[in-house]
Amino acid sequence: MAATIKDVAKMANVAPSTVSRVIANSSRISEKTKERVREAMNELGYHPNFNARSLANKSTKTIGIIMPNSAKIAFQNPFFPEVIRGISMKAYQEGYGLYLSTGQTEDEILQEVKNMVYGGRVDGILLLYSRINDKIMPFLIEEGFPFVLIGRPYKIDEDRVTFVNNDNFKAAKTVTEYLLLLGHERIGFIGGHLDYVVTIDHMKGYEQALTNVNIPIREEFIVHHEEVKEGGQNAIIELMSLVNRPTALVVSDDIMTFGVLRMLADMGVQVPHDMSIVSFNNVMISELSSPPMSTVDIHIYDLGFEATDCLINKIHHPTSGERKIIIPHRFIKRQTCNKQEERV
Template sequence: MAVTIKDVAKRANVAPSTVSRVIANSSRISEKTKERVREAMKELGYHPNFNARSLANKSTNTLGIVMPNSAKIAFQNPFFPEVIRGISTKAHQEGYGLYLSTGQTEEEILEEVKQMVYGGRVDGIVLLYSRVNDKVMPFLIEQGFPFVLIGRPYNMNEDEVTFVNNDNFKAAKTVTEYLMLLGHERIGFIGGNLDYVVTIDHMRGYEQALTNAHIRIRKEYIVHHEEVKEGGQDAVIELMSIEERPTALIVADDIMTFGVLRMLADMNVNVPKDISIVSFNNVMISELSSPKMTTVDIHIYELGFEATMCLITKIKEPEVGERKIIVPHRLIKRESCK
């Protein structure tokens, strides 16, 4: 005969309603009682029927994660596994599973989000990107569906959206000023896809720093490619073909920087002797490059963790207003600048 909630309650010497609250991880139950009930569940081999609970509560205990289009390209970048690690840690702590989008185009992603919402597949959604002219966010706002954005909403009232972000404008301005302090004036900018708000903010910070220092912004020094290793290689080919080459580069992402370093080595251009490089993200592999990358630590794990914490609060307490959280960044000085 199957073990029931009543059997667990009897073993733990509590009411059946207390067992139900422990399963739901209610804050009304003390940790001591939770421990006793969970021990009784373990001893009796009791496993909650989450499908039945979901039907009763109209809850799935599942969070949706929406990737930028082409997850295939996204997963080449260590940013995404690391931010998902932050999301999954908090989700696990709160008893939520994860549902990952797989759409390859903007249209497929929007259709998948609609299925998540209309089909009641998830309780809330984390958007891992902020796109110019995005269609997903307006749909979620229109539906009144809980979601949190990692990034900055573009061309929208920020009071309408809960988002977790870095100050990417300030970070790019800081690294540009750092290179100028080292004596560089011919500073190139290798940005990611211009469809994404983070790229726009990086470029604005770079241009503002040059303007403040009365250094001319040279359009030929600014190139944009996908944030993968090959994108970095293609960018270097463009910039190194200029007659008056840059003496320093700001690169949007560490994985692109690997491509940059590889191509510069093939061209016999020494880093940092001939050209200095600053990157963004401080993923684990940034210390494995030769030379080791000077990069901006944006605390990727914390972005995911904080976003999930905000989302679960929105799900459990719908009356709570929208929030804006800025995760601090830090310049990590290593060996790629001179």
């Protein structure tokens, strides 16, 4: 016969209500008592019926995670597994499960979000991206449903949205200034799709750095591709076909930079001797490129962890107000940059 909550309470010498609070990870219960109750649960093989608890508490103890496009495409970029690692850690600490979106198109994703909200499937939602003309954020705001954005809201009053982000404008401006200090003036920019706010912020930071030193913005030096690795390869073909090629590149994603490096190698262009490159994200394999990438560490894990912390706080304290958290970035100099005057 399966153990009951009363059996656990008897073994741990506590009231059944205390066992319920331990299961809910209540801060009102001491860690010592929690440990004793959990030991009793393990010994008796007791497993809480979270479905029954959800019906009673009107809580699912589940967080919805909304990916850009399909999970299949998103997971080709190590950014998303790493940000979900941060989300998972905080969710685990607080006793929450995760519900991952699987929609292939923007309309499918919106319908999935509506199903989550109207069907009571999740207590809150994490948006892992921000895009122009987004339909999901306005819907969640109108419904008053708890959500947190990883990124920056576009043309939505920031006081209406809790978000966790990097200062992507400043990061792009900084790495462009670094290339300028190395003597480069013909600096190209390779970015993702212009629908995404992070791409816009990167491009604006890049352009501001050039404007500050009176270097004209050359439209032919700015290339955008939605694909990750393939996009980097195609962008290089475009840029290297120019009569006056760039001598340095700002690339908005490490995986895209892998495509750039591969195509440059095929063309016999040596990095950093013939071309300097700076990138973003500092994914785990960026140090394994040849040569190792100079890149901006945006602390992806922390983005996920802090966003989940904010969301759970919103779920528990709906009237607490919106928050804006900026995760610091760090420029990591490796071996893909060189001084312009040192090139032959």
